[in-house]
Amino acid sequence: MIKLHNIHKSYHVGKESLHVLKGIDLHIKEGELVSIMGSSGSGKSTLLNLVGLLDNYDEGTYHLDGNLMKNLTENQAAYYRNRFLGFVFQSFNLISFKNAQENVALPLYYQGVKREERNAIALEYLDKVGLKPWAEHMPNELSGGQKQRVAIARALASKPKLILADEPTGALDTTTSYEVMELLKEIHHEGMTVVIVTHEHDIAEMTQKVIHLTDGIIEKITEH
Amino acid sequence: MFNRDNWIEIWSTIKSNKLRSVLTAFGVFWGIFILIIMLGASKGFEDGLNENFEGIATNSAFMWSQSSSIPYKGYNAGRRWTINNYDIKSIKTLVPDLDLIAPRLQGSFNDSGENVVYGEMKGSYSVFGDYPEYFQIIPIDITSGRSLNQRDIDEERKVCVIGEDIVEEIFRGTDPIDEYIEVDNVYFKIVGVAHPKTQMNIGSNPKSTVYIPFTTLQKTYGYGNEVHFFCFTAKKDVMVEEVEEDIKAFLLKQHDLSPEDTKAIGGFNMQKEFIKLNGVYKGVSFLSWIVGLGTLLAGIIGVGNIMLIVIKERTKEIGIKRALGAQSKMIRNQILFESAILTVFAGFFGLFFSVAFLELVSMISDEATKDAFIHFVPEANLRMGLAALVILILGGIFAGLFPASRATSIKPIDALRDE
Ligand SMILES: Nc1ncnc2c1ncn2[C@@H]1O[C@H](COP(=O)(O)OP(=O)(O)OP(=O)(O)O)[C@@H](O)[C@H]1O
Ligand SMILES: [Mg+2]
Numbered sequence: 001m002i003k004l005h006n007i008h009k010s011y012h013v014g015k016e017s018l019h020v021l022k023g024i025d026l027h028i029k030e031g032e033l034v035s036i037m038g039s040s041g042s043g044k045s046t047l048l049n050l051v052g053l054l055d056n057y058d059e060g061t062y063h064l065d066g067n068l069m070k071n072l073t074e075n076q077a078a079y080y081r082n083r084f085l086g087f088v089f090q091s092f093n094l095i096s097f098k099n100a101q102e103n104v105a106l107p108l109y110y111q112g113v114k115r116e117e118r119n120a121i122a123l124e125y126l127d128k129v130g131l132k133p134w135a136e137h138m139p140n141e142l143s144g145g146q147k148q149r150v151a152i153a154r155a156l157a158s159k160p161k162l163i164l165a166d167e168p169t170g171a172l173d174t175t176t177s178y179e180v181m182e183l184l185k186e187i188h189h190e191g192m193t194v195v196i197v198t199h200e201h202d203i204a205e206m207t208q209k210v211i212h213l214t215d216g217i218i219e220k221i222t223e224h
Numbered sequence: 225m226f227n228r229d230n231w232i233e234i235w236s237t238i239k240s241n242k243l244r245s246v247l248t249a250f251g252v253f254w255g256i257f258i259l260i261i262m263l264g265a266s267k268g269f270e271d272g273l274n275e276n277f278e279g280i281a282t283n284s285a286f287m288w289s290q291s292s293s294i295p296y297k298g299y300n301a302g303r304r305w306t307i308n309n310y311d312i313k314s315i316k317t318l319v320p321d322l323d324l325i326a327p328r329l330q331g332s333f334n335d336s337g338e339n340v341v342y343g344e345m346k347g348s349y350s351v352f353g354d355y356p357e358y359f360q361i362i363p364i365d366i367t368s369g370r371s372l373n374q375r376d377i378d379e380e381r382k383v384c385v386i387g388e389d390i391v392e393e394i395f396r397g398t399d400p401i402d403e404y405i406e407v408d409n410v411y412f413k414i415v416g417v418a419h420p421k422t423q424m425n426i427g428s429n430p431k432s433t434v435y436i437p438f439t440t441l442q443k444t445y446g447y448g449n450e451v452h453f454f455c456f457t458a459k460k461d462v463m464v465e466e467v468e469e470d471i472k473a474f475l476l477k478q479h480d481l482s483p484e485d486t487k488a489i490g491g492f493n494m495q496k497e498f499i500k501l502n503g504v505y506k507g508v509s510f511l512s513w514i515v516g517l518g519t520l521l522a523g524i525i526g527v528g529n530i531m532l533i534v535i536k537e538r539t540k541e542i543g544i545k546r547a548l549g550a551q552s553k554m555i556r557n558q559i560l561f562e563s564a565i566l567t568v569f570a571g572f573f574g575l576f577f578s579v580a581f582l583e584l585v586s587m588i589s590d591e592a593t594k595d596a597f598i599h600f601v602p603e604a605n606l607r608m609g610l611a612a613l614v615i616l617i618l619g620g621i622f623a624g625l626f627p628a629s630r631a632t633s634i635k636p637i638d639a640l641r642d643e
Contacts, residue, residue, distance in 0.1 A: 054547060054637040074632070075551050082549020093544045093640065097240030110549040115229055158549070 001065055001162060001193045002028040002051060008059035009046055020046045021057070022216040028195060028209075030161075033188040035196045035204040038213035044197045045166055047213065051195070052085055052164045053077040065161055082110050086155030088165035092147040094139040100126060100150045101135040107158035118157075125153040129183060145176035152183055156192075163187065163194045169203055181206050234561050241534065248530045248563075249570035255523025256574030256616060257581075259516030260609050261602075264582040266512040268589075268602030270505050275599050277498060279363035279421045281324075281457045283464045286426065286492040287471065288453035289479075293487035297480045305479045305488070309442075309449040314478070319470045321462040324360055327454040329353035329441050330427065331434070332408055340434060341406040345394045349387070350428035351407055353441025361455050362422075364430050369401045369416035376415075376437040382444075385416040389431040407434055410444050426455070453490075464495045520612065520619075524567070528623030531563050535627045542631050543639025552632035559628040560621055567620025571613050579604040 009021040020043045028034050036044050049055040050062070053069060062069045064084060072080070086107075087093075094103045101122045108118035126132050129149040139147055148168060155163050165184065169177035181203060188194050196207060204210045205224070212219045238245050292303045312327045331351025332339060338346035356372050364371075367388060376383055384407065391400050400414045412434075420430040442449070456471070458464040472489050475481070481488045535542070542555055582604045593600045 049637050052547075054640065055635065074636075075553070077636075078546060078549050078551050081547060087547050089640075093540075093547075095541055095544060097236065106545070107548040109229060109233070110545075110551070110554070115232075154548070 001030045001032070002026065002195075003063040004051070004060065005062075006060040007047075007050070007057050007062065009043075009050060009055075009057045020216050021050075024060070024216075024218060026211065026218065028193065030193055031188075031191055032209060033185065033194045033196075033207045034209045034211060035198055035207040036211045036213055037199060037201075037204050040199065042213045043216045044199075044213055048164055048166050048195065048197050052087060053081050078110075082107060082158060084161045086158060086160035086163045088148070088151050088155050088163065088168045090167040090170040092139070092144075092151045092171075094147055094150060094154075096139050099136050099138050100131060100142065100153075103139070103150055104154045104157050107154060111158060121157055122153070125157045126150070128156070129153045143176075144172050145179060148172060148176075148180050149183060152180070152187075156187065161193060163192055165194065165196045167197055167199070169198065169200065177203065230558070230561070234558060234565060237558070238562060238566065241537075244530050244534055244537075245566060248527050248566050249573075251523040251526030251530075252567045252570040252616060252620070253523075253574040253577075255520035256571045256609075256612055257578045258519040259612050260575060260578035260604060261581065262512035262516040263608055264578070264602040264604045266505075266509045267605055268586065268600050269508055269598065271603065272593075272598035272600050273501055273505055276422050276501075280494065281361045282495055282498045283460075283462075284361050284455055284457045284494045285464045285468050286453055286455045286494075287468070287475075288490045289475075290488055290490045292481050292485055294482040294485045296482035296485070299480060305481070307451040307454065307475065309451065311475060311478060312451060312454060315456075315471055315474060318474055319467060321459050321467050321470070323457040323459045324357045325454060325456040326355045326358035326361060327438060327451040328358065328427070329438060329445070329447055329450070329452050331436070331441060331445060339408050340390065340394065342394045342403065345396075347390065347393055349390055350433045351436060351441070352428065352433055353436050353438040353445075355438050358455065361457055362426055365419040365421055367417045367419045368399070369414070371416055371418075372435060372437055377439050380439045380443055381437055382410065382412045382440055383415045383437065384412040385418050385435040386414055387429070387431040387433045388417055388419050389429075390434065391417055405434075407436070408445070412436060427453075464493060468493065520616065524616065524619035524623050527563055527567055527620055528626060531559065531624055531627040532630065535559070535631045539631075539634060539639045539642040542634070543636050543642065546636040547640060556628040556632050559631055560624040563624030563627075564617055564620045567616050567623070568613070571616040571620075575609050575613060579606070579609065 004024050004026040007021055007024040011018045011020055024047060036047065038044050046055070050057045053072065064080065069080070095106070098106070101119060104122035104125055105118040108121060113121070123132060123135055126135050129152055131146060131149055131153070134142060134146060139150070142150065163184070168184070169180055172180060184194055184196065185206060196203065198204055208224055210222045212221070289305050289307050292299065292305065293301050295301045312325060315322065316325060329352065331353070338348050339351065340347050340349050354372060355377060356374060359371055366385070369385070372383070372385055375381070384405070386400065391397065394405070400417065403414050404411045405414060418430050418433070418435065441447070456467065458467040468491065473483070475489060476483055476485060545555065546552070582602045586601045586603065589600045589602070
């Protein structure tokens with residue numbers, strides 16, 4: 001599903017240049033549940049963002065589902081994000097003036113799905129994450145765990161090939177974290193490829209494969 | 225692009241950002257409001273001015289004799305002289321660019337009190353002796369009967385045209401035609417009633433004037449062949465000033481006055497006054513355009529400005545939308561549509577309220593300024609308003625253009641990171 005070869009990425013701040021990813025080689029197969037571990041600043045988010053086509057890389061090659069992702073125009077990137085990828089963020093990133101159902105329906109809007117249909121699909125996914133009764137609620141009326149479940153429903157709604165989650169439990173307490181992880185595992189069981197960035201060991205334990213990132217290089221990969 | 229979903233999306237963002245939507249809209253509302261008000265007021269001013277000159281031959285002038293100011297040919301300065309019938313006749317033949325000439329005489333100068341009598345009723349009014357040509361230069365409306373004509377002049381008929389106030393006051397509104405009134409002890413038959421066409425008074429207000437054939441008045445008042453003053457027009461495409469010069473030169477020579485004597489002849493040039501007032505109007509109109517367009521421009525810049533702030537405020541939202549697969553075209557169009565809709569909506573309100581406001585003002589001022597020098601009735605120019613609205617819509621889109629390109633030039637990851 002994901003094939004990275006010798007990926008390099010630097011950030012330029014003023015005249016300074018910060019070499020963050022220093023040659024990443026990685027292969028994530030379809031249907032895998034993978035976590036990326038590493039200390040703060042090791043480049044986990046950077047890696048996930050360029051896998052998520054939110055940012056570009058300087059060197060190397062990246063194949064997503066067999067397609068080379070290089071020098072994409074912004075619109076091409078938007079297309080792949082919309083069709084191939086589902087995002088779950090640490091800070092949920094729901095749109096504050098849209099209710100739960102509308103938030104979930106948003107990626108379908110960008111796919112050109114008709115209104116009635118996308119609302120029905122949105123409701124279906126809210127049901128899947130156990131939030132059907134909250135469909136009409138605004139984000140600020142939901143708890144952190146509920147928000148993250150709405151975000152997961154939104155990531156799933158567009159039927160992506162891959163879910164990318166950057167510290168999905170980072171803002172949640174332990175119980176809620178485990179609930180969210182259960183949900184992600186369930187999705188994985190249904191055949192979805194899931195990549196989770198975390199720095200919590202117990203969360204990483206729940207995945208099949210842990211990629212340890214240290215200072216921009218993959219130190220080791222452990223399998224459970 | 226124009227499907228229901230897009231409208232709902234746009235409407236929901238407008239609704240969810242109420243304060244800035246209202247602020248944006250207000251700038252535009254105010255811009256168009258002021259523009260329409262200014263243009264309406266200046267139009268009212270223009271109409272008022274034109275009304276004053278309505279029907280008046282603007283290429284006309286008046287002239288009368290005054291005392292000489294330079295000793296000449298043995299005469300002392302300060303000599304009084306008078307214009308006479310012979311002068312008028314000579315001017316007619318000697319000045320080729322002259323079109324019309326109408327000598328005038330005023331009845332009695334001493335405010336002798338009640339000089340007009342009808343049975344028991346009395347009143348004091350101006351009395352003028354006129355040629356029909358005069359009414360071609362300074363027109364009056366004849367509301368009943370007829371005006372003075374050449375036969376009245378030729379036959380020195382004892383007929384008169386009276387102003388409507390005289391009918392009101394002496395005849396109490398009853399039909400005065402063919403009645404006889406006594407004017408300075410001479411009986412005249414009333415043949416017509418006059419209503420002034422303009423607020424301009426030459427010598428007297430037509431409403432309270434008795435017009436008598438020139439020749440009749442000259443005889444009955446014992447004026448000999450004297451002329452008090454005369455008015456005249458220039459032929460088409462000739463400045464009346466040129467004719468004025470020719471006539472002056474003739475009169476100075478004819479009456480043994482120094483060619484340098486500028487005080488011996490008094491005058492009033494309608495064309496000059498008209499041009500002067502026209503200049504005032506042009507200034508007012510220009511000013512109102514400047515101010516109106518300036519305000520409008522400020523409104524449009526305001527929209528752009530607020531949109532820019534909005535984009536900054538909503539960077540994260542835009543980042544999320546792009547992460548979810550929104551094409552930059554969609555983001556850009558949405559912003560453009562938002563600003564266009566806001567401007568159209570606000571502009572429409574501005575148009576509506578300014579027109580309503582002008583209607584209200586004109587309703588009041590129509591009555592209030594009826595007899596004032598300028599009859600001020602502001603009038604909304606709808607064509608101009610719509611033109612302004614089109615400018616506004618284009619402006620609104622233009623105002624959205626810069627923020628929109630800003631919004632889509634930010635990398636999605638940076639937009640997401642924005643707090
Ligand atoms: N936009 C940016 N501009 C400049 N430097 C950046 C930028 N984003 C990240 N960095 C730097 O790159 C390095 C890696 O950042 P990254 O966010 O990938 O770390 P991380 O492993 O996700 O850390 P954390 O666990 O704290 O989230 C850090 O040193 C960070 O300061
Ligand atoms: Mg991170």
